[in-house]
Amino acid sequence: MSDRARPGEWEEARICTAVAGHARRRAWQEAESRMGVVLADPQVQRLRTLIEQEETRAGRELRDEFQAFQDRYEHAVRTGDVTALASLCPGKHGEWGRICVLTAGHEDRAPHWGTTPAGPIGWIGSAPEDD
Structure with missing residues (x-):
């Protein structure tokens, strides 16, 4: 806004900003x-369990490699080797304690x-907390 408003x-701009913030919230x-309702569905819970089991199986299967x-x-991490850490995959799921250790x-x-x-x-894939 200019000094010559x-x-x-x-006041109008302040009200518009407040209304936009309220609409966003x-x-x-x-x-x-709505996401809570979907995630609570028994079929979604069953699929979540199957995915977790498959991820665990894949993790064990790939361990030797x-x-x-x-x-x-x-x-x-122990030595503070920033160069090695910087070359890692950015994929992580911190909420679940996952950090991808591959390049x-x-x-x-x-x-x-x-x-x-x-x-x-x-x-496979990423999660919103991959930031």
Whole structure:
């Protein structure tokens, strides 16, 4: 806004900003509510269990092939090797304790792979918290 705003222009802009913020918050609340209903569906829960079982199976199956990457990751963390850590895949699912320990760009050849407190895990795709 310029210093020569017409009378009431600042108040009008403030109200428009507040209305837009309210509409955004309301849309998020509605989306979260609907997602909660979908995620609570028994079929969705069954599929989630099947996916988790398959990811665990894939993690165990790929362990011999990828364990060296896990070892390299753990060494880089212990020694603070920023160069090695920077070359890692950005894929992670922090909410589930997953960090992909493979080299960036592996997705065309292999799934994400890492370990969790429950053991090795292999997964395909990303999650919103991959930021």
